[in-house]
Amino acid sequence: MKASLATAIGEKFSLHDVVIDDPVGREVLVDVKASGLCHSDLHLIDHDFGMPLPAVGGHEISGVVKSVGPGVTSMSVGDRVVACLITYCGACAECLSGRTTLCSNPSAVARKEGEKPRVSFSDGTEIAQSVSVGGFAEQVLVHENQLAVVNDEIPFPQAALLGCSVVTGAGAAINTAHVRPGETVAVIGTGGIGLNAISGARLCGAKNVIAIDILDSKLEAAKKFGATDVINSASTDPVEAVQELTGGVDHAFEAIGLDVTQRQVQDMTRPGGTAYLIGIAPPGSTTPFDSSLGDLFAQKRLHAVLMGSSNVKRDIALYADLYVQGRFELDHLVTQEISINEINEGYEQLLKGEVIRSVITSF
Ligand SMILES: [Zn+2]
Ligand SMILES: [Zn+2]
Structure with a gap:
């Protein structure tokens, strides 16, 4: 064959x-x-x-x-x-x-x-x-x-x-995060996996589902999957924008695998919220985690996700x-x-x- x-x-x-x-x-x-x-x-x-x-x-x-x-x-x-x-x-x-x-x-x-x-x-x-x-x-x-x-x-x-992309993305919202009706969600990276995380969050009844990417065409696509808000992070600081929209989200998903965006998902969650790492980073990458007093008091969680x-x-x-x-x-x-x-x-x-x-x- x-x-x-x-x-x-x-x-x-x-x-x-x-x-x-x-x-x-x-x-x-x-x-x-x-x-x-x-x-x-x-x-x-x-x-x-x-x-x-x-x-x-x-x-x-x-x-x-x-x-x-x-x-x-x-x-x-x-x-x-x-x-x-x-x-x-x-x-x-x-x-x-x-x-x-x-x-x-x-x-x-x-x-x-x-x-x-x-x-x-x-x-x-x-x-x-x-x-x-x-x-x-x-x-x-x-x-x-x-x-x-x-x-x-x-x-x-x-x-x-x-x-793959559907179980990984949708599963992250449904099975890993157990998103509840009325909760707030942000997703960085609206490729095959990120779009499905958006779908999963919509299915769970999330109130805000915020899509973040650097391409307007992908953000337009994200709306078809249930994004309620979109942020182009090439021109807008996504952390400030998410904080402004929601005061910090309950769940933030990273679907790229870059140090900078892995840090951003932690910064855009509200106190007690969770950042989820889905994207595969290159070998040797180190995910930044700020363990200073302010972040410890905020009791945020960082959750690695495998196949949703x-x-x-x-x-x-x-x-x-x-x-x-x-x-x-x-x-x-x-x-x-x-x-x-x-x-x-x-x-x-x-x-x-x-x-x-x-x-x-x-x-
Ligand atoms: Zn795959
Ligand atoms: Zn087994």
Whole structure:
């Protein structure tokens, strides 16, 4: 099958012919119908986070179940599914309490050392799956825990985004922050994740949902997702503006991964409020935290967020149903549909802020 690989740090994605194995145990083989270009995949080849290479890039996919291993019980051939990079055993104390993103045995769903690789070159050399998915490919082979069955009405491109940017952004507001009706929210960075944090805050009934970015076009988009106020931080100090609008928000989300904005989310929360760090900072970054007396008295919290504290099967199916009911915005996330040959160009457009999401729909 065709797959686009990351072969070395700093190199662009390149198309290769690779071999994908049949499912064993509780694995599921998925025919990929749509695969989103998430910013994180670019991070993983721009900076050395220790990811094994070569690897099939991509991790935001939807598709149809092609075949299942003998141990699979939660889905059948022909089901419409969405994959997620959250790997969890389903049996440890954290998993059993619903906190699957904190699973103590996430490698339980991977193949073991010495076993045949899921993806390889024709000579048998292993190819890793980027963040346990490997979605820039015609097919994906993962453990059933990583897949959610969704309704058949949601289009594949919209469904693909549920697996990463939606669970990460919306989940941060819904599951991590537990935003309550009437509370106030600010979001810095209105890309794929920030827009979904806005959607999640709207769904929770937040009174003010303030979107902050440096591009007016992205701030216009944020209004479609439920932003009640927008601030262009290229021309306006976002901390002063948020303080003026609300006196400080209950929840401030950072969806970029920069020291300066990580500090701003702390400064724009009210006393007792919480700043949430969602954006991935480059290796070696140090998040500034002011522990001077004034900030200690304000009793603010700083909360790191992983994948919106999401539960793969429950949350992805829920967002798909809310979309069909017209209560959850996804259509404006999909800027364009592209071919698997156009991944590098798609990322260049993403970096320039020209697109929210490019989604591969032709392989
Ligand atoms: Zn577990
Ligand atoms: Zn992602």
